[in-house]
Amino acid sequence: EAGVTQSPTHLIKTRGQQATLRCSPISGHTSVYWYQQALGLGLQFLLWYDEGEERNRGNFPPRFSGRQFPNYSSELNVNALELEDSALYLCASRLGRTGSEQYFGPGTRLTVT
Amino acid sequence: AQSVTQPDIHITVSEGASLELRCNYSYGATPYLFWYVQSPGQGLQLLLKYFSGDTLVQGIKGFEAEFKRSQSSFNLRKPSVHWSDAAEYFCAVGGEIYSSASKIIFGSGTRLSIRP
Numbered sequence: 235e236a237g238v239t240q241s242p243t244h245l246i247k248t249r250g251q252q253a254t255l256r257c258s259p260i261s262g263h264t265s266v267y268w269y270q271q272a273l274g275l276g277l278q279f280l281l282w283y284d285e286g287e288e289r290n291r292g293n294f295p296p297r298f299s300g301r302q303f304p305n306y307s308s309e310l311n312v313n314a315l316e317l318e319d320s321a322l323y324l325c326a327s328r329l330g331r332t333g334s335e336q337y338f339g340p341g342t343r344l345t346v347t
Numbered sequence: 348a349q350s351v352t353q354p355d356i357h358i359t360v361s362e363g364a365s366l367e368l369r370c371n372y373s374y375g376a377t378p379y380l381f382w383y384v385q386s387p388g389q390g391l392q393l394l395l396k397y398f399s400g401d402t403l404v405q406g407i408k409g410f411e412a413e414f415k416r417s418q419s420s421f422n423l424r425k426p427s428v429h430w431s432d433a434a435e436y437f438c439a440v441g442g443e444i445y446s447s448a449s450k451i452i453f454g455s456g457t458r459l460s461i462r463p
Contacts, residue, residue, distance in 0.1 A: 277456075324391065
């Protein structure tokens, strides 16, 4: 069974540009979560999508947005990039039922110069 | 408010020694508890999880954790560490999937170093 996949592996952008990160969940998983892991800051919850809808978002500005497609894959968009957006962005998927754990992808390393 | 505290930022143990990583949580309902491990530059891998039942949970790679409701703790243990256990360890708590608190909350992590 294929795990959670993310693309691209690395992404280099300049300040002010837009970045698009993609995530494909494990087959059968309907929930997708996005986290930002900046150096020394642990995992910061960004967004949660389930069944195509945004269910919850963390304490991030509106320039962080995303969507979930009918096949449950997801996209994270970061507009007007700032230097402090440089981080590892992790996607996780989860079965849509109580208590199930999250399965993580390898992440996308975003570098803003 | 829901929270997870990992009081140890960095721990160093000798190879072959025993290990205990601490985790305390605050959660208003029945918690679902997890331990994840992250190798440098990688995603997170689930080590073990607790939903209900036996409070001593066995996981992969020889790890175990004990849920102590009275202490709001879910400490991770391993009787003898290997050099390959050097990584970052995250404790997490979650709840009912469709409640407003359903997102899984992660602790800030404990970095484990192994002394040869």
